[in-house]
Amino acid sequence: GAVVSQHPSRVICKSGTSVKIECRSLDFQATTMFWYRQFPKKSLMLMATSNEGSKATYEQGVEKDKFLINHASLTLSTLTVTSAHPEDSSFYICSARVGGDGRNTEAFFGQGTRLTVV
Amino acid sequence: AQKVTQAQTEISVVEKEDVTLDCVYETRDTTYYLFWYKQPPSGELVFLIRRNSFDEQNEISGRYSWNFQKSTSSFNFTITASQVVDSAVYFCALTSGNTPLVFGKGTRLSVIA
Numbered sequence: 001g002a003v004v005s006q007h008p009s010r011v012i013c014k015s016g017t018s019v020k021i022e023c024r025s026l027d028f029q030a031t032t033m034f035w036y037r038q039f040p041k042k043s044l045m046l047m048a049t050s051n052e053g054s055k056a057t058y059e060q061g062v063e064k065d066k067f068l069i070n071h072a073s074l075t076l077s078t079l080t081v082t083s084a085h086p087e088d089s090s091f092y093i094c095s096a097r098v099g100g101d102g103r104n105t106e107a108f109f110g111q112g113t114r115l116t117v118v
Numbered sequence: 119a120q121k122v123t124q125a126q127t128e129i130s131v132v133e134k135e136d137v138t139l140d141c142v143y144e145t146r147d148t149t150y151y152l153f154w155y156k157q158p159p160s161g162e163l164v165f166l167i168r169r170n171s172f173d174e175q176n177e178i179s180g181r182y183s184w185n186f187q188k189s190t191s192s193f194n195f196t197i198t199a200s201q202v203v204d205s206a207v208y209f210c211a212l213t214s215g216n217t218p219l220v221f222g223k224g225t226r227l228s229v230i231a
Binding site for chain 1: 218219222226
């Protein structure tokens with residue numbers, strides 16, 4: 001299957017700082033990328049959908065000014081957690097999809113990023 | 119709205135036992151795709167299977183098998199002769215193709231030696 005690389009895998013930061021997480025599709029062009037958040041022992045909750053070259057679409061309840069998403073190219077999307085607080089500590093995972101129609105429905109996932117804000 | 123229900127929060131079995139993980143879904147779309155993913159303690163999601171709504175054939179892959187029943191909106195996953203390495207959280211997910219994956223809450227499987 002296709003490879004999605006997410007970096008960093010773990011990050012610890014101080015309260016008030018910003019953290020950038022990168023999601024790269026290594027061997028295919030991803031027109032759509034999704035960012036999920038997973039609390040301990042919980043399911044994956046969709047945060048936002050990003051399409052290359054356009055603004056991300058955020059799910060209800062997700063602060064777009066806090067979780068900045070940039071999908072500047074067909075192989076890279078970034079999630080920046082701004083002014084991080086301890087409650088932002090979580091596992092963040094991205095997924096990439098080749099096309100928007102039913103023929104390319106398989107979503108390829110990154111390895112995830114465990115963010116700890118102290 | 120789409121919804122995936124995995125009623126079993128945690129399951130514990132002894133090695134070599136068979137175990138079935140349940141998944142019930144809701145969607146108004148006639149075309150949709152169902153997935154199973156495995157999430158080991160390391161956190162990454164491992165793709166196991168994708169099934170589209172027009173293909174109700176059951177599938178077997180080694181010790182894994184899947185039973186897709188449109189009549190009951192279920193897509194159950196069975197592991198035969200379970201092994202300790204099967205211990206993980208398993209997620210069932212659904213998409214209509216143009217929508218993001220909607221995940222169930224997951225089932226934590228513990229296989230005891």
